[in-house]
Amino acid sequence: MVIAVSGGAGFVGSAFIRYISRTHPEDRIICFDALTYAADLHNLDEVSGNSGFAFIEGDITKKDDVEKLFSFHPDILVNFAAESHVDRSIEDPGLFIRTNVYGTGVLLDACIEHGIGRFHQISTDEVYGDLPLDRNDEAFTESSPLKPSSPYSASKAGADLLVLSYIRTYGMNATISRSSNNYGPGQNREKLIPKTVWNALHGIRIPVYGDGLNVRDWIHTDDHARAVDLIIRDGKSGEIYNIGAENEIRNIDLIRKILSILGRPEDLISFVPDRKGHDRRYAINPEKIRKELGFRAEQRDMEETILGYASVFS
Numbered sequence: 001m002v003i004a005v006s007g008g009a010g011f012v013g014s015a016f017i018r019y020i021s022r023t024h025p026e027d028r029i030i031c032f033d034a035l036t037y038a039a040d041l042h043n044l045d046e047v048s049g050n051s052g053f054a055f056i057e058g059d060i061t062k063k064d065d066v067e068k069l070f071s072f073h074p075d076i077l078v079n080f081a082a083e084s085h086v087d088r089s090i091e092d093p094g095l096f097i098r099t100n101v102y103g104t105g106v107l108l109d110a111c112i113e114h115g116i117g118r119f120h121q122i123s124t125d126e127v128y129g130d131l132p133l134d135r136n137d138e139a140f141t142e143s144s145p146l147k148p149s150s151p152y153s154a155s156k157a158g159a160d161l162l163v164l165s166y167i168r169t170y171g172m173n174a175t176i177s178r179s180s181n182n183y184g185p186g187q188n189r190e191k192l193i194p195k196t197v198w199n200a201l202h203g204i205r206i207p208v209y210g211d212g213l214n215v216r217d218w219i220h221t222d223d224h225a226r227a228v229d230l231i232i233r234d235g236k237s238g239e240i241y242n243i244g245a246e247n248e249i250r251n252i253d254l255i256r257k258i259l260s261i262l263g264r265p266e267d268l269i270s271f272v273p274d275r276k277g278h279d280r281r282y283a284i285n286p287e288k289i290r291k292e293l294g295f296r297a298e299q300r301d302m303e304e305t306i307l308g309y310a311s312v313f314s
């Protein structure tokens with residue numbers, strides 16, 4: 001099988017490529033990426049020498065670039081390409097609309113034109129908005145309403161709706177997955193875990209939005225990759241699958257955990273005014289993917305990821 005992976009030089013897309021090359025060495029992988037600030041080609045060092053791997057630099061919003069990807073005749077296209085940082089989306093929503101919505105549309109059109117076997121859209125639990133902190137019994141299911149809070153999550157929700165419309169209108173063979181927060185190696189230093197490790201090691205204050213009580217569910221990128229692999233092989237076209245780990249932690253507790261692992265003082269923590277529209281709690285009900293595809297996230301300790309960043313940064 002030839003698997004095209006857009007956004008494959010980013011944090012989660014590169015983990016997916018490494019996972020496929022380890023578990024399905026018979027598959028060809030074509031990575032397509034615009035190499036924005038968030039990309040890191042070192043994340044692909046493990047696979048770049050493989051004969052079945054190819055890299056194309058290109059932008060999903062540019063039809064001519066996307067045509068180059070289709071010259072490899074992919075059987076499947078998995079779209080990880082996105083602008084992904086909520087804070088940046090608050091500064092520049094237009095870029096997020098262009099990449100995440102319009103870019104997904106360009107990929108979908110190319111898939112129709114070339115008659116691809118399957119399109120898979122990587123989405124996020126953030127499309128559902130948030131849950132209150134005092135209702136631990138609540139979690140997002142695939143039929144929860146879309147109530148995005150940020151330009152980032154609204155652009156991801158827009159892309160999901162486009163995919164669903166192409167399934168209905170053109171009979172396209174496509175699936176969507178919505179994952180919770182990811183941890184693992186190779187994430188850009190702007191994001192919560194690497195940034196906290198960097199600041200802790202360099203004695204820089206660690207900004208915490210609002211009261212720090214916001215809750216996130218955290219899944220390892222290897223688990224996310226395994227779930228997506230199951231969906232593209234055995235998932236049903238037209239379906240949405242939530243991917244979660246039932247591994248919820250408050251932001252402030254995660255930061256304290258990182259400081260404790262690194263042996264750094266808690267007085268580095270600095271509470272700052274809350275992010276605009278900041279979601280309180282995300283939680284995923286993982287029943288559907290568990291029942292239909294037998295997926296269950298492994299409960300891994302985040303310590304390995306934290307120490308991994310510490311060794312890269314020191």
Ligand SMILES: NC(=O)c1ccc[n+]([C@@H]2O[C@H](COP(=O)([O-])OP(=O)(O)OC[C@H]3O[C@@H](n4cnc5c(N)ncnc54)[C@H](O)[C@@H]3O)[C@@H](O)[C@H]2O)c1
Nearest residue numbers: 007009010011012034035036038039059060081082084182
């Ligand atoms: N990181 C998470 O915790 C998380 C959780 C749920 C869902 N997701 C989704 O997973 C996907 C990947 O997230 P990530 O954290 O790896 O993001 P990332 O920002 O680390 O990587 C995104 C990649 O897309 C590429 N890209 C950006 N614009 C492009 C364009 N116009 N054309 C081609 N490539 C382009 C970038 O160069 C980068 O390599 C996103 O769709 C995101 O919404 C991420």
